[in-house]
Amino acid sequence: MTEPSKTESTVDQLKPMPDDWQRALAVVAHPDDLEYGCSAAIAAWTDAGREVTYVLATRGEAGIDTLDPAECGPLREREQLASAAVVGVSEVEFLDHRDGVVEYGIALRRDIAAAIRKYRPELVITLNHRDTWGGVGWNTPDHVAVGRATLDAAADAGNRWIFPELADQGLEPWNGVRWVAVAGSATPTHAVDATPGLERAVRSLLEHRTYIEVLTEEDPETYVRGFLIGFAESMGERFGGKPAVAFELFGR
Numbered sequence: 001m002t003e004p005s006k007t008e009s010t011v012d013q014l015k016p017m018p019d020d021w022q023r024a025l026a027v028v029a030h031p032d033d034l035e036y037g038c039s040a041a042i043a044a045w046t047d048a049g050r051e052v053t054y055v056l057a058t059r060g061e062a063g064i065d066t067l068d069p070a071e072c073g074p075l076r077e078r079e080q081l082a083s084a085a086v087v088g089v090s091e092v093e094f095l096d097h098r099d100g101v102v103e104y105g106i107a108l109r110r111d112i113a114a115a116i117r118k119y120r121p122e123l124v125i126t127l128n129h130r131d132t133w134g135g136v137g138w139n140t141p142d143h144v145a146v147g148r149a150t151l152d153a154a155a156d157a158g159n160r161w162i163f164p165e166l167a168d169q170g171l172e173p174w175n176g177v178r179w180v181a182v183a184g185s186a187t188p189t190h191a192v193d194a195t196p197g198l199e200r201a202v203r204s205l206l207e208h209r210t211y212i213e214v215l216t217e218e219d220p221e222t223y224v225r226g227f228l229i230g231f232a233e234s235m236g237e238r239f240g241g242k243p244a245v246a247f248e249l250f251g252r
């Protein structure tokens with residue numbers, strides 16, 4: 001029997017992401033998570049005048065084998081600030097959890113709920129919180145912990161009695177999060193046209209140069225371009241043939 005070819009009519013199409021919002025907060029574990037995951041979408045959003053803020057649980061200080069964390073943390077922080085600026089993001093906050101051993105739990109939920117109360121987003125973005133990237137590609141514990149805690153904190157932020165100490169610090173409850181969008185999910189539901197932001201997404205990921213030079217023997221630009229464009233094109237098969245950044249969207 002011949003397999004039917006995967007055309008638009010046989011592959012589930014992704015829905016367009018909602019665009020009736022003004023403020024987004026992206027919460028991830030490491031420098032480069034957003035640049036691998038979804039920065040073409042972020043570039044398109046900031047172009048349209050929306051505000052996007054980044055919160056990182058760690059400084060990625062355990063990410064480079066040949067660099068001591070004390071040296072690596074500040075370097076990766078600088079690379080992250082530069083890569084955020086390329087896609088129109090000027091505010092980047094670090095929660096200073098320890099890279100590689102981020103624990104899912106009350107402390108992480110509280111720190112993320114505090115950030116949500118501070119920035120008052122309608123859309124929260126995070127990275128794949130599931131055990132795998134799909135199939136047998138095992139995810140890292142930091143991504144799982146931060147993704148899950150972010151999904152939970154979207155609700156925690158609105159409840160006055162879950163972390164009452166936050167109100168004492170001037171962070172009043174914020175119950176305005178309408179969606180949490182998970183990038184890098186193996187089961188996406190929605191997408192954004194990556195075309196207008198793709199070139200800046202390439203430059204944004206390239207700002208993590210020290211990390212990428214250690215990661216691959218390839219020329220950094222060839223590697224980054226191949227990875228991001230290949231991924232956007234594969235998602236595009238489910239988005240009318242346009243290169244796409246896909247998200248699994250959880251409504252609230």
Ligand SMILES: [Zn+2]
Nearest residue numbers: 029030033143
């Ligand atoms: Zn990561």
